[in-house]
Amino acid sequence: MNLHFIALKATKHSDSQIILTAYSRELGRVAFALPAGTGKSAARMRALTMPLSLVECASDPRPGREILPMRQVVQSIPLVELHSDPFKQMIAMFVAEVLAAVLQSGGADEGMYEFLEAAVRILDGADSRQTANFHICFLYNLGRRLGIEPDVSTYTQGSLFDMEDGTWRMTAPLHRRYLGEEASLLAWRLSRMTFANMHRFRFNRMERNAILDGILEYFSIHYVSMRRLHSLDILRSLL
Template sequence: MIIKTSAILLHTIRYGDSSMIAHMYTRQAGRMAFMLHTVKSRRGSVRASMLIPLTILHIEADVRDKRELQRIIEMKPALVFSSLPFDVVKSAIAMFIAELLYRLLIEHEPNTGLFDYLQTIIEKIDADNKLQPSFLLVFMVSLSGFLGIRPTGRFSSQTPVFDLLNGVFIASAPEHPHYLLPEQAHYLDKILLSSGDQTVHDIPKDIRNTLAEQLIRFFELHFEGIGNIRSYQVLSQVFKD
């Protein structure tokens, strides 16, 4: 079957001298893997600018149910980045988000709501002159909702601890070690109340760093086997100063 769809590039793996495997999240068919030939063909060549993490593409592909690697017929950029590849901070953010999505989006079923949200986020990263420090925290909390694990309950004097394992605000520290202390849980609650708005301004830097690490842990607890998100180490170095 020939399909035409928008796609977000998540990850590439070199395959031989002139090919690579590209993992993409498509609007029409969910996550898919494609074999790309990087040498010139009648349809043109795969340009390096189309292989940047989070690149949004228009693709035409020959898709077969029993084939693990689908075949790209044609692809072209749907968005030409104006700043993302040239900005160290934005590039690090894009690498982190792409790796997180690559490890979390394992289902092949489409989710147009999620795709449209991701496209909006990518456009925002590229367009904004300066992203808010809480940007990634708000993104990860919003992503958890699309994945069906959005934190539940509210922070209060009666429920000041957030249980990462069970995804709920609770009265006191659980027996397991996976939880947020009240100061951290308070800011998580503020992010939840922001309803996806990217301007939670008053989170102290040390709390932001802890929350980022703990939200990654939250995903690890709920999606077994996703492995270490290596790009976060690069991102944390970028934000170190």
């Protein structure tokens, strides 16, 4: 069976084996066994399966088999800048770590796969202004695909964003998970961000990190905890 997948993370399983977690078009979340070591074959395999690599391979999935073998491994789409630009590499590591946390279970979702593949290709070809906001745009649109997008129809001027309800309201809720007026306006503006216009949104480092914190907290409330992302601190230092 041929599988098309997006590489997410590699974990050392033993001295001779690495487990690659990936998201495939055909099966959803999958795990592959890769050779560890310093030989040419192992080095080539690691190069082909860097975070967010778009890969095609042959495999033999069977009921009850949790870790799949892989052979005839090739890049399905070459990603030149994603694997050579240090900034894009860091964003790829962050996005892959988020996806590994979010895409925990469930079968194939071709719509999700196509969204992810398109996003990876956009990141690979993005210029510096687009790259700076890519992770913000990606996370917002990922939330939309996961069904946790805030109800933007509830926004009115001067309203406050309730993080727990995912709505805007004119009075502060009894809990503390809500944004002030200025941040609430910004949260509404994010709903208008797309990959095509993300370069038009201008933020400084402090604003960009505050937005990122808010989105990750929202994911933690509504989907899965984002509080243990190892790549987050490094990403903050680069933005």
